[in-house]
Every structure is written in C-alpha cells, then in structure tokens.
Amino acid sequence: MPGIRWPKKLERAVNRKITSVEELTEHVNGIQETVHVDEIYTKIKDSFTSYVEQSDYPSVLRVYNQKGVLPQSRLCNLLGINNKESYLNLVLSILRENGQDAITIREALRKVIGIKI
Numbered sequence: 001m002p003g004i005r006w007p008k009k010l011e012r013a014v015n016r017k018i019t020s021v022e023e024l025t026e027h028v029n030g031i032q033e034t035v036h037v038d039e040i041y042t043k044i045k046d047s048f049t050s051y052v053e054q055s056d057y058p059s060v061l062r063v064y065n066q067k068g069v070l071p072q073s074r075l076c077n078l079l080g081i082n083n084k085e086s087y088l089n090l091v092l093s094i095l096r097e098n099g100q101d102a103i104t105i106r107e108a109l110r111k112v113i114g115i116k117i
Contacts (some may be wrong), residue, residue, distance in 0.1 A: 048113050052106070057095050060086050060109060 018024045080086050088099040095102045110116075 045113065048109075049115055052109050052113055052115055055106075057106075057109075076112060096111055 018027060031103060047063070048060060050055070051063075076087070079087075079090060081090055091105065095105060
C-alpha cells in the first residue's frame with residue numbers, strides 16, 4: 001500500500017501559498033525535481049493491479065480518489081444514496097452477490113487497469 005500514498009506528496013508539493021512570480025517559478029522547478037510522475041503512476045497502477053488480481057475490491061474503493069464528487073452527481077439520486085459510505089456499501093454488496101453486475105464491475109476494473117485474466 002505504500003504506492004497509494006505518493007499522490008499526497010504531489011498534493012503537498014502543489015498546495016502552498018505563492019506570493020510572487022519568482023516564488024512560483026522556483027516552486028514549479030522544485031516540484032519537477034522532487035516529484036517523479038512516472039514513479040507515482042507505476043506505484044499506483046501496481047497497487048490497483050494487485051488489488052484487482054486478489055479480488056480485494058474494498059481496497060480499490062478505499063483508495064479510489066474520486067468518491068468525493070458522488071454526492072453532487074445524479075448517480076446518487078438515481079441509486080438512492082446520499083454519501084460516500086452509502087456508495088461504498090452499495091458497490092461492496094453488489095460484489096458480494098457475485099451476480100452479473102459484480103462481473104461487469106470486475107471486468108471494468110480489469111480493463112481500466114490493463115489486467116488480462
């Protein structure tokens with residue numbers, strides 16, 4: 001799981017107050033020297049690949065970074081869910097039932113991550 005923590009390093013590097021153009025230039029140059037995008041991508045992809053290969057979907061959902069936008073989406077209203085926890089519980093219950101919807105979710109994850117099983 002250490003690979004999943006890398007985006008936080010990037011967030012910390014970018015999220016700071018900049019008060020001048022010179023400081024911005026120095027800051028951006030510093031980010032390029034300290035944040036290695038290819039390494040971050042590889043570690044995240046390897047972690048997700050491992051989770052999918054092990055059918056560890058709770059871990060996939062735990063680290064997936066876009067759940068915060070769910071409450072503002074129409075999806076929540078259509079599914080009758082109102083927060084991230086409701087969404088996670090819904091997806092996990094579908095995966096536990098192991099029906100066609102679970103197969104579809106697993107296949108979509110494998111396709112996105114690039115796993116051929």
